[in-house]
Amino acid sequence: MTHPRTSQTFAPPVMEARRWLDGVTHPADRPLLNVSQAAPVDPPPPAMCDAMADIIRNDPAVHLYGPVLGMPALRAAVAQQWTVSYGGTVTADQVAITSGCNQAFAAAIASLCAEGDEVILPVPYYFNHRMWLDMSGVHTVPLGVGPDMVPRAEDAAALITPRTRAIALVSPNNPCGVEYPAGTLHAFADLARTHGVALIVDETYRDFDSRSGAPHDLFTDPHWDDTLIQLYSFSKAYRLTGHRVGAVIASTARLAEIEKFLDTVTICPNQLGQRAALWGMQNLGDWLADQRQEILARRAAITDNFPTLAAQGWKLLGCGAYFAYLQHPFGISSADLAPILVQQAGVLLLPGTMFMPDDVAGGASQLRIAFANVDASDIAVLFDRLAKLHL
Known part of the structure; x- marks a missing residue:
């Protein structure tokens, strides 16, 4: 029996993550922080x-x-x-x-x-x-x-x-x-x-x-x-x-x-x-240069705020461009942790298991944050929410 090409791979990860939002409400004092996709949501200038x-x-x-x-x-x-x-x-x-x-x-x-x-x-x-x-x-x-x-x-x-x-x-x-x-x-x-x-x-x-x-x-x-x-x-x-x-x-x-x-x-x-x-x-050369500086400022906010998470056993594995890549301290797979974060912290991000083959170790302890659409103040809030998470 033959199988179609599309059946040979997994479902689109970003679309899968969005389904974790179904049926979840986010209170006004804790709006959703969506750091799942590396794409700007603002229109062109x-x-x-x-x-x-x-x-x-x-x-x-x-x-x-x-x-x-x-x-x-x-x-x-x-x-x-x-x-x-x-x-x-x-x-x-x-x-x-x-x-x-x-x-x-x-x-x-x-x-x-x-x-x-x-x-x-x-x-x-x-x-x-x-x-x-x-x-x-x-x-x-x-x-x-x-x-x-x-x-x-x-x-x-x-x-x-x-x-x-x-x-x-x-x-x-x-x-x-x-x-x-x-x-x-x-x-x-x-x-x-x-x-x-x-x-x-x-x-x-x-x-x-x-x-x-x-x-x-x-x-x-x-x-x-x-x-x-x-x-x-x-x-x-x-x-x-x-x-x-x-x-x-x-x-x-x-x-x-x-x-x-x-x-x-x-x-x-x-x-x-x-x-x-x-x-x-x-x-738009000057405008793009300003956008670069803003992204670099957000990168700096990641490293400046990370001690909040480091104190809870988190590790910063990589940071740059639109991304921070983290190792979490919990005894569960990131595939299970990521949906919990939506419900308990109002944070949507992608688990490391989405970036690794099933037979390669590491992804279960890793998470990706895409910070293209969160500014420095949002990053501080994000890390505070993650630091307060107890499982």
């Missing part, structure tokens, strides 16, 4: 909304099909900005625009893998990456991380087999928040090139990296595109989550294969979203 409205009214092409690999102007803008910010050379024909970063990952995997192939993912992993591999018939090979939540290339080397097609990293990391050192990424690039596999680096949260300057030097290698596939999302930078605009930066040969996937799935990326992303790149 007013100037961008005005620009988008003008585009809808006055640009007839926004309502039509466009190029499969995206608007030439947006591809060129990404190439130019990447060339400047990373200190290497990226050309417009090495950039494709996708319907969100999830689709960028799906397209990359479709261009790399056949059924039965393998992709190495550090664990904890971003669950949608695991879900797509499952539905593609591709085996996820878990790569353990150290106490700093950073994977090591030498550990990955022992996992490479003749079926390995890629190593996929996320930095700044989802779910752990850690920023992978430049040396770590360089070591993985060397490893991937040596073994003839791709290195996928998902930099969805690059705009909120705490470091100044380029986070790595991979693009300075004149032959970067024989190994590197970089993924990006405009959703977090410009609050365009509902418009689904992402990017994949890779070799022209890789993009020719990716084009087949994109043409079959969406035909073209969202036309309004692409124009909004381009407008944002051209006009």
